[in-house]
Amino acid sequence: MIVFDLKCSAAHVFEVWFKSSGAYEEQRAQGLIACPYCGDAEVTKAVMAPAVAAKGNQLAEKPPVSPTAAFKAALAAIAEIQARQLETSQWVGKAFAEKARAMHAGDAPEVQIHGQATLEEAKALVEEGVPVAPLLVPVVPPEARN
Numbered sequence: 822m823i824v825f826d827l828k829c830s831a832a833h834v835f836e837v838w839f840k841s842s843g844a845y846e847e848q849r850a851q852g853l854i855a856c857p858y859c860g861d862a863e864v865t866k867a868v869m870a871p872a873v874a875a876k877g878n879q880l881a882e883k884p885p886v887s888p889t890a891a892f893k894a895a896l897a898a899i900a901e902i903q904a905r906q907l908e909t910s911q912w913v914g915k916a917f918a919e920k921a922r923a924m925h926a927g928d929a930p931e932v933q934i935h936g937q938a939t940l941e942e943a944k945a946l947v948e949e950g951v952p953v954a955p956l957l958v959p960v961v962p963p964e965a966r967n
Contacts, residue, residue, distance in 0.1 A: 828867035829856035857892055900958045910935045918942040925951040 823842055828834045833856050839845040848854050855862045910933040913920050917936030923929040935956065938946070946953050 826867040827854070827856075827864045829859060829861040830863040831856065831859050831861055833858040833861075834867045857895065896958075903956060903958050906933070907935060909933055912936060918946055921946055921951050921953060922949070925949070 822838050822840065823845070824836060824838050825845060826834055827837050835857055837845075837854065839848070845854075849864065852862050854864050856864060913934045913936040915937050917934065917938045920929065920934055920936070924931045924934075938953075943953065943955075
């Protein structure tokens with residue numbers, strides 16, 4: 822994992838973790854990275870402060886950063902909007918890719934659905950032009966709920 826400090830055009834600085842530097846570049850090119858404070862997709866790497874060595878060769882640990890009230894409020898608002906959308910959407914589980922593809926081809930009536938798809942299935946749907954979007958807040962399948 823690699824951590825970057827990113828900065829949006831509104832000068833908000835935030836920390837993001839990626840699997841590799843290449844993963845950051847790929848996601849930025851696809852427009853998948855946005856500022857968590859204002860939603861701006863124009864982000865660049867911010868100048869990072871160097872880690873200062875403590876005793877010996879160990880680096881001093883940064884104190885944990887707690888989420889801001891604005892971030893918590895934004896996440897709660899996203900979760901609430903998503904919950905309302907899911908109330909009018911049908912859970913199709915692992916048949917998501919198959920059902921989305923059938924609706925796109927006109928073989929099934931268009932209805933709101935949500936379910937599970939592997940990364941490969943999701944990529945294939947996008948490449949085929951099937952309109953799909955990831956859920957921002959994880960969803961527990963109906964059979965796994967308390």
